[in-house]
Amino acid sequence: MSGDVTDLLRDRRVNAVLAWLVVALILAVAAGSVVQGELLWAGFTGALACIVLFPPLAYRNSQAMLPWEIVLLAALPVVGRLFTTVPVTGNLATYLSVAAVALIVSVELQLFTAVKMTPRFAVVFVGVTTMAAAGIWAVARWAVDRTLGTTFILDPALSEHAIEEALMWQFVASTVAGIGAGVFFAWYVGRQVAVARLPEEVGQ
Template structure:
């Protein structure tokens, strides 16, 4: 059991494996963004395109293809996108929205923690992800409202449902903050996925 666990740790922490899996997910996000744009699903095209942009900023900034976010973070962002694309129930699509918002906040937190000198205390790390999730939900609400006004969509059905969206986003944000603190800072530190020379450069 211990040997199997060590093999999994080595697989997760290897920078080449992490970069390879990360780039596969980045290509998937790009394809979904293009497909959403072609279907005139502008809100999800913007969201997926934004996730794609955040994912490619580190490799472009450091000019190193292995300077990639942990693949688990990108997977968390990709799963809600895929779930929404395959969903047939409205509830499922709303859950996908909350998870996507939290995943986006998680990406921002991990990028700050890994690729900048910024270091957060335990409680502030959780608080940051929660606040970033709520703020992202607010930005999405404004985009939905603008879409309803100028494009004739019906994203916002009532003010009450909109307020519940913020409640759900807050709950999911708390879960995402705990995941960030317990997993990406303690169990599988994201810095371990980077090449040693890049780690020295960031520090």
Template sequence: MARSGQLDALLEDRRVNAGIGWALLAFVAVATLESVLDTDWVWVVISAFVVVLAALPAVIYRSARVMVPWEVLLLATLPMLARSLAGPGTLGQVAAYLSVAAVALIIAVELDVFTAVRMTTSFAVVFVVIATMATAGSWAVVQWLSDIYLGTTFIYPTSPPVGPAVDEAALESLMWDFVAATAAGLLGGLVFALYFRERSDTRLTPLGASGEGK
């Protein structure tokens, strides 16, 4: 894509943001390698999505300086750090949903900043929440099908069939997972609404807007 004078001006003011952003992506890449070594494929997928989405603007505009706000990437890396410290369990599961919300947040920010798409505050919140809940729901279905047909123990403590009490306990745990996913999505949406929408005009002027870059 040909670079315009406006893009040159935008890139010139984004060196610090890009530097911090690439440093955070390097951390995510290391976390991805760790997840591969641990055969933790859920985190491998999440980390890979973060890397691909964050690097996409630089690839499209052919410049390493075009990067989403580093604060967005920080939100995506914090759950990975929490996962490394917490390991498997409830906190690790919540961290996974926070990372999913961060991925949805990255998508929302990139659409709003780097394309002609404009999101209202309410729509951005709804987008991030629904994307996080949809991911959690899809993953729950995959886990349940795996337990039923492959004999895994993602949802149930033992391979099915299980008794009514075990089935009820697993269902309750799954419902709390959905609560955690909803809370994570709300947090991501509110971050977009309260912070990035206010600063997007001064930090990252949309490339398609008229006038000179900030």
């Protein structure tokens, strides 16, 4: 029995170290975005890091981290967008990043609260959360365009109809990415997440 406890603690420490390393990578991406002048994207990346860090801050325990695989999955599109130079690829990374936020929120609810989702509900929840996050992201870009004169959405070279059509396609792409993230979440939580990472044990 003591051996099982030792293995459990070791696994928890390893998971925490790996998750913190990925968080450091996300923060580095945020800093890189600031250097490149991508302040809006830097804010999005910083918000992602804050969401990931919510459990250890709330429980005041550095080991109360999400599974490192989930954190890495959320970080990949963020890192990819920083280094891409192709607009289509950049947009795809944005959609995946929005879905990653919804995925992180869903995993945190599943692991660190009393909320338990069935696989079907998880797919719907992550999809809807992604749509909500995409809406907030669109409003943020619109607000920056209005206040700073940028062209994230309000591009003078495009007609109002073209802007609306592009925005709707972004919502469609984000929804598809969210449904994909929901399917992954349902599979991962159902098969891979250990009970050992629940807050009752993390807080001990």
